[in-house]
Amino acid sequence: MCDGTTPCTLPDGAALTVRPLEVTDAEAVVDLARADEIESLPEAMTELVDVQRSWRAPGTDLAARSLGLLDGDELVGYVVIGRHGRLDAVVSSSWRGRGLGRALLDWARASAFALDAVEVSQTVPVGSPAEAFLVAAGGRAEYDAWVLELPAERRLVDQPLPRGHTLDEGRPHEMRAVHRVIEDAFGEWPGRRSTSYEEWSADFLEGAEAASWRCRVVRGPQGAVVGVAMIIGSDDGMLWVDELAVAADRRGLGLARALLADSFAEGRSRGFARSGLSTDSRTGALGLYEHVGMEVVSTFRHYALDVDGPRQD
Numbered sequence: 001m002c003d004g005t006t007p008c009t010l011p012d013g014a015a016l017t018v019r020p021l022e023v024t025d026a027e028a029v030v031d032l033a034r035a036d037e038i039e040s041l042p043e044a045m046t047e048l049v050d051v052q053r054s055w056r057a058p059g060t061d062l063a064a065r066s067l068g069l070l071d072g073d074e075l076v077g078y079v080v081i082g083r084h085g086r087l088d089a090v091v092s093s094s095w096r097g098r099g100l101g102r103a104l105l106d107w108a109r110a111s112a113f114a115l116d117a118v119e120v121s122q123t124v125p126v127g128s129p130a131e132a133f134l135v136a137a138g139g140r141a142e143y144d145a146w147v148l149e150l151p152a153e154r155r156l157v158d159q160p161l162p163r164g165h166t167l168d169e170g171r172p173h174e175m176r177a178v179h180r181v182i183e184d185a186f187g188e189w190p191g192r193r194s195t196s197y198e199e200w201s202a203d204f205l206e207g208a209e210a211a212s213w214r215c216r217v218v219r220g221p222q223g224a225v226v227g228v229a230m231i232i233g234s235d236d237g238m239l240w241v242d243e244l245a246v247a248a249d250r251r252g253l254g255l256a257r258a259l260l261a262d263s264f265a266e267g268r269s270r271g272f273a274r275s276g277l278s279t280d281s282r283t284g285a286l287g288l289y290e291h292v293g294m295e296v297v298s299t300f301r302h303y304a305l306d307v308d309g310p311r312q313d
Helices: 023-040 048-055 100-114 129-136 172-186 197-204 255-269 286-291
Strands: 017-019 066-071 074-081 087-091 119-125 140-150 166-169 215-219 225-233 238-246 274-280 295-306
Touching (some): 023 074, 087 100, 119 129, 140 286, 172 197, 172 225, 225 255, 255 286, 274 286
Parallel strands (some): 238 274
Antiparallel strands (some): 140 274, 166 215, 225 238
């Protein structure tokens, strides 16, 4: 029995320590995630700041929403249940085939049920061992996702703004308006669940990585926020566009292209030679990103399982 009320049963012969993750496990989680990613992706993607941002989100109680498997002091598997049942889960390649993935998934589904979630889900690289596991477990594919990159050698093309519009850093008093533009735009996606301002601000406005330059804002002729790009730099020299949104009544004016060009230029001015972002098939935005010179470098698929559905045999 792990801490809390949800049983976690390991397969016979797996003499591992089972306990919830702690904040001090963050670096071990990153190491395990990156080792897993490098098997299926051109390069590892997870960084310490990603884990820290996720774990400080409201409602992320590691004691109730996470499980770590340790061989001595070495983390060999883990799962974290995020918002709306979104899972972050990895099993070390040296421990695959021993039933640990099933044990983590069964625990996550039971725990999510106790938390009143209706499903658990995870986005994994297409063709990866994780995808094969989720398919075998009965996961249903819900949408595809892509990581795109603007190579360092790609020339940036200026994207003019319509008359009366300006583009600059977001101001502190505009942050709720920024969040509303993002939520209104993302809320159009089929099946997308809302993110509260408190959840969003914990992700983007808190932590050591928070900085005013990370929020790029287009204002309309009356000064209202009508377009937003939230960006962040990574340790490997990549400028990531985390969120990009334009108000519905301002689409078709080139605001998204202008925000992208501005974000790429801002990144390069700060030493981030490459630029990247992720999108998925719910948005219909893949063509926009390819139009500004970005290239697909990795493909993912999002799988969901009902929490009270059949377990993997």
